[in-house]
Amino acid sequence: MAIETPRLLLVDSYDSFTFNLASLCKQSIPNCIIYIIKNDAFTISELLPFLPFFSAIVVGPGPGSPEKDEDIGLIKDLWNLAEHSLLPIFGVCLGLQSLGVAYGAELRRLDVVKHGQISHIQHTGGELFHGVGMVEAVRYHSLHVVLVKGGDVEELAWADDGAENGRVVMAAGHRSKPFWAVQYHPESVCTRGGGMEVIQNFWRLAQRWARKTARQIVPWNTSVANTIGRPWLSSPPPSSPLSTPSESRPAVTTQVLEMPSMDAATVSELFGVSDEESPFVMLDSSAQPGRFSIIGSLMQTSLQITYFVGDDFLTLRRGRHDIQENLGRRDVWTGHPDTPFWGGLIGVLSYELGVESLDVTLTDGNRKRQHPDLNLIFVERSVVIDSLTGHVFIQSLIPDDPWISDTVSILTKPASPKLAPVVRLPDRCRYIACIHEAKERIFAGDSYELCLTARTSITLPKVSATGGSTSWRRYQTLRCKNPAPYSAYIRLHPTTLLSSSPERFLSTSRPPHPVFHLRPIKGTVRKAPGITRAVAEAALIGSPKEVAENLMIVDLIRHDLHAVVGEDVQVKQFCGVEEYETVWQLVSVIEGRLEPGTHAASDPDSQLGLANAQKQLAACMTGAPKKRSVEILQTLEEHERSIYSGVFGYWCVGGGSDWSVTIRSCFKFEDRSDTVPCPTETWDLGAGGAITALSDAEAEWDEMIVKLKSTLPAFGVSCT
Template sequence: MAIDWENPRLLLVDSYDSFTFNLASLCKQSIPNCTIYIIKNDTFNISQILPFLPFFSAVIVGPGPGSPENDQDVGVIKDLWNLPAESIIPIFGVCLGLQSLGVAFGAQLKRLDVVKHGQISRIQHTGVELFQEVGMVEAVRYHSLHVVLVKGGDVEKLAWVDDGAENGLVVMAARHTSKPFWGVQYHPESVCTRGGGSDVIQNFWRLAQSWSIKTRRQVKRWNLNLENTLGKPWQSSPLASPHRSTPSQPRPTVATQILELPRMTAATVSELFGVQDEESPFVMLDSAAQPGRFSIIGSLMQTSLQITHFVGDDFITLTRGMQSIRESIGRRDVWTWIADFMGDKRVRNGHPDIPFWGGLIGVLSYELGVCSLDVSLNKDTPKKHPDLNLVFVERSVVIDAGTGRVFVQSLIPDDSWVSDTASLLTAASSPKVAPTTGTEPPQAAPVVTLPNKSRYIARIHEAKERIFAGDSYELCLTARTSISVPKALHFSGSTSWRRYQGLRSKNPAPYSAYIRLHPTTLLSSSPERFLSMSRPPNPIFQLRPIKGTVRKAPGVTRAAAEEALIGSTKEVAENLMIVDLIRHDLHAVVGEDVQVKQFCGVEEYETVWQLVSVIEGKLEPDTSGASDPDSQLGWEMLRTSLPPGSMTGAPKKRSVEILQTLEDQDRSIYSGVFGYWCVGGGSDWSVTIRSCFKFEDRSNAASEGCSSVENWDIGAGGAITALSDPDAEWEEMITKLTSVVGAFGVSYA
């Protein structure tokens, strides 16, 4: 049977890269009606993959970390260039794919003298084959290795870049002189590549068609049974679990009362709700500065359900008051369990102007995301903090800083608490009766234990060596600082609440939080929103990564901040890497419709200027299940996106594996996320940075007496790239610690 040019099938070989789905999307845009199947490079050996090749029109070899000379990095790719004559198929390689092509035919692999990660170069080309009718190319490069082709050999260059004194001439594209193999060193799928993206893929497809016609290559008719081995194709549909059936019973409603209280603050509501009782759970998500708008305060009850889970366990712990039970996850993972739980809690008729009607609030650890990547946890220290720690909030108050309105709401039918609380808040809005926090008595100075500087700098050098070797483009290296604080004597209030108020005062942030879900207490002044999902139907996912910060100071105007941030090759490159990584994560779940709404915009915050990008993804409105209120799509998106790319580097999986060897402790709560999942279907999560957290074992406290010392942990670090200066990276980490340790009365100024 002849090739079906109208409905081609592509096999994309993924080398555990964080840009693979961006490349798949580019192919879908460039080759009409194509179907793409994606496999890992170590899923099959060459003898196993040979029987599948006759069913495909072409192969795409994607980018990835590592070296083409390391079999573990390239897997089956190295064998694709030496197929028997009857099995040869058109192949297009990107980055690692091009390097592997070159090495297979005698090219010499070298390190660049000056690494190019997230940098844009003007590409020169021959104007033929891949570059036929292609004009100027400005392409994004992510590589520390390159190939030097054999003069007169089987592979010849089609494009190159002149790096001058840095690296000289570097091959950017090549072709095999007799076989249907082509490749590019740069990344055509990057959001900032111009001129060498879709048109080059189209030219590859034209060349593949021409070769197949000339050689009379045929493609076998597709057999759906092949999907039992290869999996289903990548396409514009959610990769979530099957949708649940719509329940026959009508959804419950939300009881809401709206108050006009422009002076009401989250702190006032929190104190009225008992935040100063250190023994009780409490949750508050606080928009303490622009661009934050809504603050959410939960009014928890003795019967409020707390859900906890440690990675590696096959059960969930459910706690109400002092009673706890374990529920087996069974064959499900924790994400499916939570999705099923929330599917049963959906409500209707909440107020459309606010994002939260009730639902889960809490924290997810960094290690929960690490396990989602199938990366093993190799730290020997016992885990203290649950990796998933959420509470189901039935009663809540939402403050809209934009309008001055206060929403009092309950999920409990006929709940008199709504009217009682409305009266309480109305009375408390008068300055004469507003709660006061008082003054904490003086106490001994805290003891701050910083990371070992020489060890941290040595780890930076190790990270850079891994980057130079091609294992990563960027590694977000972190370390932990601990603070021991003597508790004030003869003081019955909540010291952690006062510490939060100090943190909020010194570093007001749009995504602040006070979350006390035993055994964890989290105080956060995070500036970074991670992932939000609008309420169904047709939800929109948005991520807002921050890479690049300038602290406000006299003379640091917007113009000065823009020059320091947008004008910095290093800052823009760091941001670009994470933008491309996030696009990949979104494409993995929602399919093709992913847009960069803002690239490297400078945003003003209370104390800093930040380099912020905005990426959005959504399903097509008519996609089956897109508006299904019980869809697990949102939880799948969260699972796929963790840990936050801005806290790992790229490619994500390889970077996380490297960081596991460079960092001495689990990150735990730090660089995970905190936020909510609403019973209306929306959600909002922020990155746990500029934060501190403590562990308190109530069972030990009861048996051994209350400790006289509070022990807090603070994580901080920075994105290490080939351009990083180790001493400057250390100073950046100390700067990031300043606002948090300042809440404890410590200054490094």
């Protein structure tokens, strides 16, 4: 008799694809309920009393080695359950390796690591592969097992890697116990034939074993729920809705002008961007496919919110005065439907804010606590320029605000005429040594990809020869030399950020049915004579390294979105070559839609959504598996990343948001408490690249220098 509502226990080894696997199980096993625990959350003796409540266990993938207790936790004990405690178990990647090692298999390193690569899988056609035809599967592993001939665990599928690795076990099953596992990743977006079909076969085998042994599932009760926790995708406790009826929502005052020639830089100068002492924010789409530019018209009373990692408080400031203010739930506003931003929070979130959310210990020696890890300002007055339609939206959250008409008058007036750095590059030898160390950690099975970065500093005179804001002049140069779809000029003391980022991180449409949209970029070819679309496609799509990097980030993002929105996650574009102002890029597009009745990080609930900032940012850190990769990078990187590789953007009062990755950017710290002004200023630039098993150290150094060259022109310098 089939189990109508199966309960699955998924053991997570701190992997970054766990929720993809959970989603695949939900699709493959009708009506199943999935509970997720970490592999070190319980000892086996603590977990044993709860196993009778579950229909099966899924042992997920993860970093590290099955021979290290700290990497697999209680998993090693699951394969040795006593007869009366047995239940069906399905393992993936680390799960297969741990099953093999538990029954005498030899653990070895692959000679040629397989991370984000697709292999043809041959199989016996039985058990897990009953009725399954051709299998093309994605592999993420550095280690593999050689099974004992004639032992308790038998091979069910394999890959023939030829001269690289020879024959590699890809699936196995125990001869008498209900244990099965695969080495490849069935949940990857590019696995074909060995995904849902194999999970369905596992469930068929699990039910057959349960009938044969007359195993009974114990009914669920409150004490189990209190210990194991809530199931994945369960509805949250009742709370206020994401949005309220339109008639009860405050409205944004808006006036729309037809001004196809209006430029964000021109509006910024009208709003006082040249006054270096005052805060200023501009999110600038200066190149395709960017469309909307947002300029904030800040007031002396504009609310600035800052936070440093490690503190247990936020700092609220209006002007130069710290204040106390309730940041409870704010109303969700309504405004003109053709503009994505009506008003709300604009600013930057640091890389370390995401590190904190992963419970990774920060290297204190690298922390300067100069730039706040969260630095946002509440924008009540704004101008939004639509470069596609030529519309200019002048908006205010303040009722009957005369600023609207004043700004219309200013923008429609005839335009007025516009008015030896020291560069310290990263140490080349140290950076290359770190690349070799990163590759060693990858070969050891600790990571699939490590995004290694380094810092460049530029010190130069503060005073501009032409007068006015030096940082604004530098941004104008950067905007001219390297126009980008997700540019920004953000001056929120003590931080000033100049960005010409090509990459959107995450955008979220407005409630009540928000869509989460991500466009990760992995793979770049610079435009040059003779570099046609066909040449760029051959260089990018034809590169196993570039496609593998893109695939890894796509699977990583799918995992993150599944954790936030539930099952509805779609890859709308995989490895498409897109044309930009100066480059061709390999871009994928992932969308997730929020399940009805659930909440997510875009919810403008308590503290204007600030409690969810770390959840959003954590998905931005591109290493896989994420937590282990970030821990490794803490030991390799010499300086904190701070603003670099964090995100900047906005949360709108309407509930939507749009965040971009802080790359191709520079930023400076200004200590306004100094009684004697410093005649020089120092700007920091971050750059780096994704290190994989296929990386060449010299080429990675060259790639980092190429990335620096996109930002250095803002200072009138170059590097060789």
